[in-house]
Amino acid sequence: MTPQDLQAIRNIIARAKRWDAFFGVLGILALMVGVLTFMTLFVDMAIQGMGRIDVGFFTNFPSRHAGQAGILSAWVGTVLVMIVTGLAAVPLGVAAGVYLEEYAPKHWVTDLIEINITNLAGVPSIVYGLLALGLFVYQFGLGQSILSAGLTLALLILPVVIVATREAIRSIPQIIREGSYACGATNWQTVRDHILPYSSAGILTGVIIGMARAIGETAPIITIGALTFIAFLPPLPFAGEPPAGLFDWLFAPFTVMPIQMFNWTSRPEAAFQANAAAAGFILVLMTLAMNGAAIWLRYRLRKNITW
Amino acid sequence: MSNETTLNIEPDANAAIKAECRNFGFYYGDFQALKDINMPLYDKKVTALIGPSGCGKSTLLRSFNRMHDLYPGNRYQGEIVMQPDNTNLLAREVDPIEVRMRISMVFQKPNPFPKSIFENVAYSLRVRGLTNKSELADRVQHSLKGAALWDEVKHRLNDLGANLSGGQQQRLCIARALAADPEIILFDEPTSALDPIATASIEELITELKEKVTILIVTHNMQQAARISDFTAYMYIGELIEFGVTDQVFIKPKNKQTEDYITGRFG
Ligand SMILES: Nc1ncnc2c1ncn2[C@@H]1O[C@H](COP(=O)(O)OP(=O)(O)O)[C@@H](O)[C@H]1O
Ligand SMILES: [Mg+2]
Numbered sequence: 001m002t003p004q005d006l007q008a009i010r011n012i013i014a015r016a017k018r019w020d021a022f023f024g025v026l027g028i029l030a031l032m033v034g035v036l037t038f039m040t041l042f043v044d045m046a047i048q049g050m051g052r053i054d055v056g057f058f059t060n061f062p063s064r065h066a067g068q069a070g071i072l073s074a075w076v077g078t079v080l081v082m083i084v085t086g087l088a089a090v091p092l093g094v095a096a097g098v099y100l101e102e103y104a105p106k107h108w109v110t111d112l113i114e115i116n117i118t119n120l121a122g123v124p125s126i127v128y129g130l131l132a133l134g135l136f137v138y139q140f141g142l143g144q145s146i147l148s149a150g151l152t153l154a155l156l157i158l159p160v161v162i163v164a165t166r167e168a169i170r171s172i173p174q175i176i177r178e179g180s181y182a183c184g185a186t187n188w189q190t191v192r193d194h195i196l197p198y199s200s201a202g203i204l205t206g207v208i209i210g211m212a213r214a215i216g217e218t219a220p221i222i223t224i225g226a227l228t229f230i231a232f233l234p235p236l237p238f239a240g241e242p243p244a245g246l247f248d249w250l251f252a253p254f255t256v257m258p259i260q261m262f263n264w265t266s267r268p269e270a271a272f273q274a275n276a277a278a279a280g281f282i283l284v285l286m287t288l289a290m291n292g293a294a295i296w297l298r299y300r301l302r303k304n305i306t307w
Numbered sequence: 308m309s310n311e312t313t314l315n316i317e318p319d320a321n322a323a324i325k326a327e328c329r330n331f332g333f334y335y336g337d338f339q340a341l342k343d344i345n346m347p348l349y350d351k352k353v354t355a356l357i358g359p360s361g362c363g364k365s366t367l368l369r370s371f372n373r374m375h376d377l378y379p380g381n382r383y384q385g386e387i388v389m390q391p392d393n394t395n396l397l398a399r400e401v402d403p404i405e406v407r408m409r410i411s412m413v414f415q416k417p418n419p420f421p422k423s424i425f426e427n428v429a430y431s432l433r434v435r436g437l438t439n440k441s442e443l444a445d446r447v448q449h450s451l452k453g454a455a456l457w458d459e460v461k462h463r464l465n466d467l468g469a470n471l472s473g474g475q476q477q478r479l480c481i482a483r484a485l486a487a488d489p490e491i492i493l494f495d496e497p498t499s500a501l502d503p504i505a506t507a508s509i510e511e512l513i514t515e516l517k518e519k520v521t522i523l524i525v526t527h528n529m530q531q532a533a534r535i536s537d538f539t540a541y542m543y544i545g546e547l548i549e550f551g552v553t554d555q556v557f558i559k560p561k562n563k564q565t566e567d568y569i570t571g572r573f574g
Pocket of ligand 2 (some may be wrong): 364365366525
């Protein structure tokens with residue numbers, strides 16, 4: 001190799017490396033657009049709303065006076081709806097995922113179901129709202145209740161739970177399954193003693209991520225008829241006069257955090273905008289807390305699982 | 308190539324047959340992996356399956372506990388008959404779970420469950436509906452002793468099985484396979500993932516186990532087959548080429564191909 005050749009190679013490398021640097025910068029910029037936009041929004045919301053956040057904000061019902069208004073009915077409603085959502089989506093989604101992975105014969109029918117589930121995840125949430133309005137609210141007569149809302153959101157996150165379950169199950173090595181069957185275990189014993197315990201971390205993560213998505217859903221909840229102004233709480237079991245039943249709260253009218261926010265942002269008075277910002281800040285914190293819980297749970301549950 | 312298996316058996320008067328492949332064949336979908344295999348497994352003896360990689364050793368081994376039933380498209384042909392009850396293990400009406408309860412298996416790579424040492428061994432008993440605590444504890448201890456692991460783990464039964472060394476994990480898997488008193492234990496290259504010392508302890512263990520149970524072991528290690536087995540079966544591309552008393556097969560193979568393989572001329 002002559003010195004000229006060497007110089008030529010170095011020139012080529014230098015030119016190629018300029019593109020390296022160029023893409024590096026481009027990538028960082030692209031990342032910044034996303035991260036900075038979110039950070040700005042979040043910080044702006046925090047600054048705007050911070051003045052409104054005190055104990056009273058959590059313990060007061062909404063009010064015509066912005067300074068006295070709080071999110072009591074909204075956060076209670078959100079928590080209760082989420083409980084129903086979780087209780088409905090987890091058993092259904094996990095059972096469906098386990099069936100597809102461990103029981104279903106692999107042929108075109110299961111392929112078709114798979115494609116459908118993936119597509120279901122992409123259906124706009126308001127369509128679920130319409131479906132739920134017809135099915136839960138009117139057909140089943142559940143009314144415009146916490147139960148209807150919880151079931152609607154459960155439908156919405158069902159594909160997420162199914163997909164998470166299947167992925168968690170698929171990450172279990174085949175040799176562990178074979179070990180179980182070789183001991184003489186049945187299909188169900190293998191699922192109960194191995195598949196479910198070893199995939200629980202992944203499943204829980206999926207459930208929580210699904211719930212974090214559901215917690216901010218507004219359109220389907222409005223569609224089934226959640227109220228925007230609620231100045232009472234759902235009845236506690238066995239409380240009040242005449243005493244409420246154990247499950248009466250399921251059928252109570254309700255509101256949720258995003259609807260409360262929406263209601264406040266549509267008011268002309270500036271003071272209500274601060275309320276909306278404060279509520280939004282808390283909603284984001286709730287979502288972040290759920291994602292944090294997902295990460296922690298995954299870490300905790302996976303600690304004892306090595307293949 | 309001849310379809311006739313070369314038999315190389317000295318008249319061995321006191322060996323009873325525990326199981327026997329009769330005109331046995333196996334298909335992965337359309338692919339025929341095993342052809343017309345006729346082979347006895349002698350009671351409380353170690354039979355080694357040897358042959359070049361891909362010749363069908365694992366496929367044959369996994370037919371004995373109907374592992375292939377777990378996957379669609381697999382098909383058995385012929386019979387594997389188990390004694391003393393003369394049951395054809397492959398018969399449609401015989402439940403594969405029943406077969407696996409009689410014939411247990413140890414895999415190539417140690418595969419303890421991500422559970423405690425105790426629960427790993429107890430699992431074979433739990434699937435049989437055993438729940439009595441003291442009986443479970445007794446039998447787990449007995450199996451761990453049988454697998455020469457008890458002294459090393461008796462103070463840490465609640466530790467994860469995965470925290471053991473590779474050789475200990477494999478002995479844990481042997482304890483699991485022993486726990487429910489199987490009639491046959493299948494080993495698929497049980498030492499190929501282990502170091503020489505762990506390998507030696509597993510080999511010693513296998514020699515002890517044959518007092519109580521019939522053993523079928525796949526190995527790619529000629530010396531191992533010579534050391535631990537009583538009978539050796541040499542396979543080549545899905546066929547059983549030679550079967551006989553290990554000493555005979557290794558010292559005076561009757562088939563030229565067996566000789567070439569054993570002396571390292573191919574494979
Ligand atoms: N699941 C499977 N599907 C299709 N062919 C297989 C499968 N497993 C093994 N085979 C084929 O069957 C033959 C025997 O394989 P195997 O029993 O694993 O060989 P060995 O254990 O002797 O190395 C090989 O040709 C292998 O490619
Ligand atoms: Mg093999």
